[in-house]
Amino acid sequence: MLSRKSSTGSAAPAVLFVIVLLLLVGSTLYFHIAKTWWFPPSITPVGNQIDQQFFITFVLTGIVFVLAQVALAWMIFRYRDHGQKAKFVRGNHALEVIWTTITLVIFVGLGIMAARAWGEVHFGGPAPGALEVEVTGVQFQWNFRYPGPDGKFGRIVTKDIDASVGNPLGLDPNDPEAKLNPVSPDLYLPVNRPIELMLRSQDVIHSFFVRELRIKQDAVPGLVIPIHFEIDKTGDYEITCNQLCGLGHYHMHAMLHVMSQADFDQWEKKQWASLESGQ
Numbered sequence: 001m002l003s004r005k006s007s008t009g010s011a012a013p014a015v016l017f018v019i020v021l022l023l024l025v026g027s028t029l030y031f032h033i034a035k036t037w038w039f040p041p042s043i044t045p046v047g048n049q050i051d052q053q054f055f056i057t058f059v060l061t062g063i064v065f066v067l068a069q070v071a072l073a074w075m076i077f078r079y080r081d082h083g084q085k086a087k088f089v090r091g092n093h094a095l096e097v098i099w100t101t102i103t104l105v106i107f108v109g110l111g112i113m114a115a116r117a118w119g120e121v122h123f124g125g126p127a128p129g130a131l132e133v134e135v136t137g138v139q140f141q142w143n144f145r146y147p148g149p150d151g152k153f154g155r156i157v158t159k160d161i162d163a164s165v166g167n168p169l170g171l172d173p174n175d176p177e178a179k180l181n182p183v184s185p186d187l188y189l190p191v192n193r194p195i196e197l198m199l200r201s202q203d204v205i206h207s208f209f210v211r212e213l214r215i216k217q218d219a220v221p222g223l224v225i226p227i228h229f230e231i232d233k234t235g236d237y238e239i240t241c242n243q244l245c246g247l248g249h250y251h252m253h254a255m256l257h258v259m260s261q262a263d264f265d266q267w268e269k270k271q272w273a274s275l276e277s278g279q
């Protein structure tokens, strides 16, 4: 009898809840605006498009998030326990239809806007003069195969796949073209040149991921999946596998070395020369 009376009407719990809620909203906003934990800078024009799309999505959803949380805080404070009787409310159909429609329009709109950047990487054909490199995932490493001096990829024979004899991709020893296909554990690419990567896998699903490219694409056994991009900054970037592909998944990574066209030509020539001399 006593406690019922003395606890009603106290604003303290509601005020405390509101303060905690607003502090959470404030710190969330701060870390996003200050970019405390953010992506490394993008190194492709498509990456810039994706970042822009990401920014628009973040601003829109951020506004909704803040409005919703502030409204929640206000409701908690305004309708705190005054000792009043609780009222049953059925909700408001018109309001629900309105906000569901707005959400639908925003999300479908964002999807349509993003389709171009996605299509450029995945569906557009390679630009003329594109450098084609074959990327193969295998538990637990990446192999990158380059064409020979004539720009051709030689035959692959599944039964010849044997990493222990230095043939992890199964290049056909009887095919002169395959003999001149350099295979590297790291990916070397020239800057400012269209690139086409052909993704393959020899065992399970792996995923080719480079943060700076803003590209993450699965490599699926039995499929050859092309992706396209052009890099505009030289440097060294990490390639990781982004699908949990087995016990050694955590150390499945390689490096992407982006170099000038001249440096790349030199690197490629060196690879061909050592293949020709049989080393």
Ligand SMILES: [Cu+2]
Residues within 6 Å of the ligand: 137, 138, 139, 140, 205, 206, 207, 241, 242, 243, 244, 245, 249, 252
């Ligand atoms: Cu993997």
